[in-house]
Amino acid sequence: MAYWLFKSEPFKFSWQMLKDKGAAGEEWDGVRNYQARNNMRAMEIGDKGFFYHSNEGLEVVGICEVCALAHHDSTTDDPRWECVDIRAVADMPKPVTLKDVKANPKLADMALVTSMRLSVQPVKEDEWLEVCRMGGLDNPPR
DNA sequence: GCCAACGTTGGC
């Protein structure tokens, strides 16, 4: 079991839109970056992830989980690009902002800070628990 | 809307 972080610009695809998809979830398509793709290839069913709003909001707004392994990205004919499906699991009771993350020394090595532009990132277990705690989730999904 | 960071492309 591993932890991840998915970035999305809310005016393109928001947390609310993912929640509206329900248990079926949604294809995390459109990723055109090898590192992000490789992260998705490494994902397993049930892996948990943060859902982060970039550009607007700049905060972790919810928890999602992987519900389909990496498969071809249906939005392109290029066989190089793959994606997983994810579905919403829980709201962050209190969204954790980028500012909060940057202000917390325990999270100084988080990819969100160090690899700002990577759109699908790995999250370490201690980082996962810390961000969940900051977000008001007493029993973080794991 | 600007611009810095950084990933990708393509000529050589």
Add this chain to the structure above:
DNA sequence: GCCAACGTTGGC
């Protein structure tokens, strides 16, 4: 295989 040009991302 290098590196300049270019495009995109994303914080501010």
